[in-house]
Amino acid sequence: MSHNWEKILVSSSDTIRSVLRTIDQQAFKLALVVDREDKLLGTVSDGDIRRAILSDASLKDEVATVMNTNPTTADTSMTRESILSLMERRELHSIPVLNNQVVVGLETLHGLLHKPQYENPVFLMAGGFGTRLKPLTDNCPKPLLKVGERPILETVILSFIRSGFTNFYISTHYLPEMIQNTIGDGSRWGVKIQYIHEDTPLGTGGALGLLPEDLPDLPVIVMNGDVLTKINFEEVLAFHNSKQSNATMCVREFEYQVPFGVIEAKDLKITDIVEKPTYRFHVNAGIYVINKSLISQVKKEEYLDMPTLFESHIGNDAHVYPFHEYWLDIGRMDDFKRAQVDILTLSL
Incomplete structure (x- = not known):
């Protein structure tokens, strides 16, 4: 699980411009929109913002107006294989991990594919x-x-x-x-x-x-x-x-x-x-x-x-x-x- 996922948490009242800056500064190409308790409200990708701008959205608009309110997520009980399968089916490169709707991590395709397996009992x-x-x-x-x-x-x-x-x-x-x-x-x-x-x-x-x-x-x-x-x-x-x-x-x-x-x-x-x-x-x-x-x-x-x-x-x-x-x-x-x-x- 990525160690820097907390850097992409944003508020629904943040502007599209500030969220775009957050996405640009991190390597995930994604921002997670959360409430004060870190419960997931939606996700925003650079593609979401690009499509919004093409539809005449302003960079000063709140990001809540362009976020995906029904994103694909993983639960903490899911295994590496099940998350990989889900990401493959949905063609995703990253997926937020939730525990009772609270964001507790972010799995990335690169991280999962390169995670070592241990034979140690x-x-x-x-x-x-x-x-x-x-x-x-x-x-x-x-x-x-x-x-x-x-x-x-x-x-x-x-x-x-x-x-x-x-x-x-x-x-x-x-x-x-x-x-x-x-x-x-x-x-x-x-x-x-x-x-x-x-x-x-x-x-x-x-x-x-x-x-x-x-x-x-x-x-x-x-x-x-x-x-x-x-x-x-x-x-x-x-x-x-x-x-x-x-x-x-x-x-x-x-x-x-x-x-x-x-x-x-x-x-x-x-x-x-x-x-x-x-x-x-x-x-x-x-x-x-x-x-x-x-x-x-x-x-x-x-x-x-x-x-x-x-x-x-x-x-x-x-x-x-x-x-x-x-x-x-x-x-x-x-x-x-x-x-x-x-x-x-x-x-x-």
Whole structure:
């Protein structure tokens, strides 16, 4: 998806002249007319303006008078192949991507045709009980709770698909049949999804031991199935490979302000007083890249959490990947409520 699409958003009250300047300055040959909430009202191409001028329109007229009010659009749930097919049928070079009518991106024909595909397996953890989200999870596994119009897990899978990943494994334990029946085998998105069932919870690290031995000899991206994020998975993978890492943990900066004055002392004598200091830490974001050689060392059916797995490689070939993109771990009810708001403006 193009990174510069926000530069072609215009208002319906903008003049044709100003919109023409916007189109000329960008490479898309298109402007997207939106309201104050970025909901799409229409599109304007240089061809639309040219035809309007030939019909005696003035460059001082509002662009709303010449925009296409029924443009072809894509939804965030559509796969690369379906968008390409739509663009081919309509003979389009670009197409706005919407989420509940809000513009969240722009796909271009050039970008889609040159997007790489990755054979690296993606392993998603979806076996938790979601205890802190009761009663919502009494009869529904947390990864299937809907954020917006889709289950959390489906949103996670679609974000990987848009990044070029096609080979998925999902770890289940609580209500596994419901997850399999809802998500399916991936054929509706043109990808492959396989399921791994934990008879007893094994932890994120222990679940790795259940992956099949015939995995391709490529790093595996491991992620909790209840995380919403805008992290660039391709860049994470490139970082892991460039560092020749055996295990990479994605981390976020966490900021905590002490609500009191902190007193520093030595031999009971005050040496400093710091009023309400702020401390910053890197915290585990629940996103990892693990080499197959390390996965093969994990014992089957033995509990192992991911921090313990990383501890055995501290100082050797384990790295952290700090990132600043959007990230939300939906662990509590407040997180779930926040996700319902965030999803309206995120390209997820």
